[in-house]
Amino acid sequence: MKKISQLLILALLITACKNETKQESPIVDEVKAEDITTSIYPESMAKIFDAHGSIDNWNKMQTLSFTMEKPNGKEVTTVDLKTRAELIDTPTHMQGYDGSSIWIKNKGDNENDGSRAGFYRGLMMYFYAMPFIVGDDGIIYEDAEPLVFEGKTYPGILISYESGIGSSPDDQYIIYYDAESGQMQWLGYTVTYGKDGKSKEFKFIRYNNWQTINGLAVPKSIDWYKYENNVPTEKRNTVEFTNIVLSEKAADASMFSVAEGAMVIE
Structure with missing residues (x-):
């Protein structure tokens, strides 16, 4: 009887150990899932993302908003980062994208015909959200010739798109970064x-002017440069960004809906 009791206790101990092992396994799986996120990118691209707060943190964000000071006043852009719905509010007009239609509503006597609304949709958001915006699906990464500017060499990554991705799939970008820190320093881009x-x-x-918002390094300002033979030469102008919002909370979808009295462009 004593031997049977000992065997019973031993069996219970083995079962308990097995249960403990099963309870720990989801934690191991979770760690592996996190590692997969950055492993889908080339090592150099993952290094850039990490230098800016990580692509994992970026992917948690749902709303981006920023203000630019323009000659005629402030321009406020708000974007749903998951659907890419957008509202651009300027002193002369509002321009929106609800996920399917681009629309524009003029203010006062302004007569903007919306002919450039398609081109402008997402333009400044794309520049502002670098480098994270090139973590989207359908992107091809290749090494590019380094950029040499004022005696410093910046390694480059050429970004292009698979056919049918976005409204301008023939656009290309080159991200040039600091070799030591991995921080993005230049953007080369084409317009198609x-x-x-x-x-x-x-x-x-x-x-070259970054600030940290919600754990992510995003631009405080960016400088457009004149260029010759695909090389920057001298600074042309600076665009500054204020009132930055990067939030894990989604914006109210109704703000992107076609405004009453607006023209639907496409």
Whole structure:
């Protein structure tokens, strides 16, 4: 009887150990899932994301908003980062995208015909959300020739798109970054909206003024540069960003809906 009791206790102990092992396994799986997020990107691209607060943190965000000071007043952009719905509120008009339609509503006597609304949709958001915005699906990464500016060399990553991705799939970008820190320093970009085929002309923006919002490094300002032979030469102008919002809370979808009296562009 004593031997049977000992065997029974031993069996219970083995069962308990098995249950403990099963309870721990989801934690192991969770760690592996987190590792997969950055492993889908080239090592150099993952290094850039990490230098800016990580692509995992960025993917938690649902709303982005920023203000730019323009010659005619403030321009406020609000974007749903998951649906890419957008509202741009300027002193002269409002422009929106509800996920399917681009619309514009003029203010006062302004007569904006919306001819550039398609081109402008998402434009400044794209520049502001660098480098995280090039973590989207359907992107191809390749090494690019380094950029040498004022004696410093910046490694580069060429970003292009699979066919049918976005409104301008022939656009290309080159992110140039600091080799030691991984922080993004320059953006080379082409403009192909309304054109057929890729462009060989790269324009340049310098990113050297960062701020931390919600754990993510985002621009405080960016500088457009003049360029020659696909190389930046001298600063042309600076755009500053204020009132930054990066939130895990989704914006009210109704704010992107076609406003009463607005023109639907496309």
